[in-house]
Each structure stands twice: as C-alpha cells, then as structure tokens.
Amino acid sequence: AAGDVDMAAELVQELAVPARRQGRVTTLVRWFRWLDDRDAIARYPMVTALAALIYAWMGRPAEAARWARAVDRWDQENPVRPDRGVIGAWAALVRAFACQHGIAQMRIDADQAVRRFQEAGIVTGAAALLQGIARITSGDLDGGDAALADAARLGQQAGTDGIAAEAMAVRSLAAMARGDWVRAEDLAGQARATLRLAAEEDSYIAPLVCAAEARAAIHRGDVEAARRQLVSAQRARPLLTYAIPHVAVQARIELTRAHLALGDTAGARTLLREIDDLLRRCPHLGTLVDEAEALRARIGAERDPRAPGASSLTAAELRILPLLATHLSYPEIAAELFVSPNTVKSQAYSIFRKLGASSRNEAVIRSRQLELLDG
The missing domain is CATH 1.10.10.10 (Winged helix-like DNA-binding domain superfamily/Winged helix DNA-binding domain)
Known part of the structure; x- marks a missing residue:
C-alpha cells in the first residue's frame, strides 16, 4: 500500500512458499503481478526464481516460462555479483525443473544445482530430487535411486515433505521397473503418508503418488483401491503441464499403465493423447519417450467397446x-x-x-x- 517495492520484494521472498503451502494462490498471483507491474521481475532474482517455480506448481506454464527466462538472463548477466552463489543455485534449480532442453541438459543443470547449494551451505532436497529424476530417465536406475534417497532424507530434514514424497514415489516406480514389488509397495505407502503430512494431496505431486499406489494395488489384486487412486489422480492432473514435463509425462505414463491393467482403454487413450502433446513440446525426455512409444503400440492394438466415461475426461x-x-x-x-x-x-x-x-x-x-x- 505504501508503494515500497524493495520491502514488498523482501516480504514476498520470505512469504511466497508458506503462502503457497496454505493454498493462498490468488494472493500469490496478486503479489507477483504487483511486482511485475513495477519492473521488479529483473531486479529481484530470488523472487523471480520463486515465481517461476510456484507458477509451474500452479499449472500456469506460460507465466512459469516467462519468469524462468528472467532468472536465466540474470544468472548469465551477473557473473561477479557477490550474491550470485545463492541465486545461481536457484537459477540452476529452475532450469533443471523446467527441463526445456531435454533430460541430458536437465542432468547437467541438476548436478550444478546440487553443487551450488552445497557451496552456499543451503540444505534442500529439491536439487537431489531433480538429479535423481534426470538420472533415472537417462537410464541410470542405481544412480537415480541413490540421489532420490538423498532427496527424501534432505526433504524430511528441511521440512519439505512434498519433495520427500515425490522422491519416494519415483523410487517406488523405479522398483516396479526392476520387478521388486515388495520394495515398490513399501515406498508407495511411504510416499502417500508423507504427502498427507505435507498437506499437498491436491498438488502437482499427487498424480505421481497416486500412480505408484494404483500400480501397487493392481499388483496385489486390489482393484477398488486402484480405481480410487486413479480418481484421485484426475483431480490434480490439470496441474501437470509442459512447465514440468518430466513429472507430467512420467505420471501420465504410469497412470496409462494402470488404466490398461484395469481394461480401461478409453482412459488410457486420453492420457496418451496428453503425453503426445507434451512430447511435441518437449521431445527429448530420455527413456520416457521409449516408454510412451511402447504404450502407443499397445493401445493401438486394443479395442474398447464401452462409450468414453469419467476416466476419459481430459x-x-x-x-x-x-x-x-x-x-x-x-x-x-x-x-x-x-x-x-x-x-x-x-x-x-x-x-x-x-x-x-x-x-x-x-x-x-x-x-x-x-x-x-x-x-
């Protein structure tokens, strides 16, 4: 109200993540727009980095991409700033999260983020999470699992249980790929409990956790539990946009597998169309591309006599x-x-x-x- 842009930026930097956790989306957007209207997008790189991540979490990819580009420009144009270490770590994290140049570059950016956060003395599981995802989708299951274990530990240590839940869900899905269903089910259950603890059951992380739990339920023969998880995944699926292509595609691939296992070809086809749209925008997503192609071939041979129902909502x-x-x-x-x-x-x-x-x-x-x- 006083028009003090510097103080407002400092307050937004401090309050943005807590406000997002409280579900105060409208308030956050108002704060970011207020700063943007006063040309603050380039002057306060920490706020800009937070805005890029939060807009991505909110399922608003155009805004996320614009603020992410601003963070990247600041990082390139200020190589000798005394505060570049911390902001450089966040810039690398934003680049890895956006994954706009494919998995190979995501892996480089995530490794850089881990190193920069360590140099700045900041404890966060976010960089290790992205490092683990990049390694797994590059085909390095063992290296990815180790990084994700670090992410889960650091996430719980830092009180960012959403990061821990996502790491556990991806580890669960990796265990399924290996055929280790006992470990997979245990990790899926841990992911759900941790997501509930974080109060993020309607966040962008939820569909990935639901997919892990649905596949685990199908493996043990609990069809009703699997169907409940697929319905829960639908509620948060609109948040999975091209702003976070690695999560958006992986979650849909795993959900497609679950729908096919339940004989729901219409629901699987809807998800595959969304996967194809994402891959047209972000085609270099490592092993996820091959997994999508295998599903495409499988669905092409399927026939579903039923009319499309609720599971086929886009x-x-x-x-x-x-x-x-x-x-x-x-x-x-x-x-x-x-x-x-x-x-x-x-x-x-x-x-x-x-x-x-x-x-x-x-x-x-x-x-x-x-x-x-x-x-």
Whole structure:
C-alpha cells in the first residue's frame, strides 16, 4: 500500500512458499503481478526464481516460462555479483525443473544445482530430487535411486515433505521397473503418508503418488483401491503441464499403465493423447519417450467397446470441472481460464456426455458422487 517495492520484494521472498503451502494462490498471483507491474521481475532474482517455480506448481506454464527466462538472463548477466552463489543455485534449480532442453541438459543443470547449494551451505532436497529424476530417465536406475534417497532424507530434514514424497514415489516406480514389488509397495505407502503430512494431496505431486499406489494395488489384486487412486489422480492432473514435463509425462505414463491393467482403454487413450502433446513440446525426455512409444503400440492394438466415461475426461475438462460447481457463467469461466466462451461451452458439453449428465447441475452432482469434486 505504501508503494515500497524493495520491502514488498523482501516480504514476498520470505512469504511466497508458506503462502503457497496454505493454498493462498490468488494472493500469490496478486503479489507477483504487483511486482511485475513495477519492473521488479529483473531486479529481484530470488523472487523471480520463486515465481517461476510456484507458477509451474500452479499449472500456469506460460507465466512459469516467462519468469524462468528472467532468472536465466540474470544468472548469465551477473557473473561477479557477490550474491550470485545463492541465486545461481536457484537459477540452476529452475532450469533443471523446467527441463526445456531435454533430460541430458536437465542432468547437467541438476548436478550444478546440487553443487551450488552445497557451496552456499543451503540444505534442500529439491536439487537431489531433480538429479535423481534426470538420472533415472537417462537410464541410470542405481544412480537415480541413490540421489532420490538423498532427496527424501534432505526433504524430511528441511521440512519439505512434498519433495520427500515425490522422491519416494519415483523410487517406488523405479522398483516396479526392476520387478521388486515388495520394495515398490513399501515406498508407495511411504510416499502417500508423507504427502498427507505435507498437506499437498491436491498438488502437482499427487498424480505421481497416486500412480505408484494404483500400480501397487493392481499388483496385489486390489482393484477398488486402484480405481480410487486413479480418481484421485484426475483431480490434480490439470496441474501437470509442459512447465514440468518430466513429472507430467512420467505420471501420465504410469497412470496409462494402470488404466490398461484395469481394461480401461478409453482412459488410457486420453492420457496418451496428453503425453503426445507434451512430447511435441518437449521431445527429448530420455527413456520416457521409449516408454510412451511402447504404450502407443499397445493401445493401438486394443479395442474398447464401452462409450468414453469419467476416466476419459481430459486435463482441460478437469480444469473447468470445479468451476462448473460455482456461480460463474460460461463467459466468466472463460475469462478466469483465459480461453474463449465457446471453448468452455464445448468442454462442458463433453463433460456432460462423459458423465452421463444432461445439465450442469447434474454433472456437478455426478462428479461429487465419483469424488472428482469435493462435496
């Protein structure tokens, strides 16, 4: 209110992550826009790095990419700044997280982030998490698992349980790839408990954890538990955008496997279309590309006599579904999501068809029955 940009930037730097954990998304966006309107995006690189990460976590890829580019420019243009060590660590972390130049470059950026954070004396599991993901998707399962174990330990030590939960989920999926289902199930359960402790069950991490738990449940023959996990994954799937392509693609690949194991070809095809869209934007995702190709060949040979149902809702449809439960009109929903009213109307009718509903109110009731929406 006083117009003090320096103090506002310092406060946002301190409060951004706690506010995000509290779910204060609207407040965060207002803070970032206020600073952006005052040309602060290039002057306060720590705030810029946080904004890039938080916009990515929020499922807003265009804003995430713009702020990430600003962090990168600052890192390149200020090689001798005394505070470059800390900010350089965050810049490398943002580059690794965005993974815009493929897994090979992500691995370099993640290694650099780990080294820079260590040099700055900062304890964080985030850099080790990205290092582990980059190694696993490069085909180095052993090296990736070791890095992820460090990420889980550091995440719990630093109180960032969301990082620990993601590390455990990826380790669980790696154990499944090895055929070690006892370890996989144990890690999936730890990931769920840790995610619950972090109060991030509606975050971008949730679909990955749900995928691990769904696959573990299918392996032990608990079909109902697997279906519940797949429904839970749908709620947060719109957050998985090209801003975090490694998580977005891996989670969908694992969810596709679960849908196929349950005989749900329509749901699997929807996920595969989203994977293909992501790979067109980010084609160099290491082993994930081969895994997607194998699924594509498998789905091509499948036949599903059933009409598409709730499991075939797209990420775009899942994004507008919560807004159908509000008082907002279609044009107002369109303005909220920065799309056209015709797009919202078309997606709403598609939702009605897939849910077997004839009206907006009926679709909301059906979504609550299916636990796609809160009661």
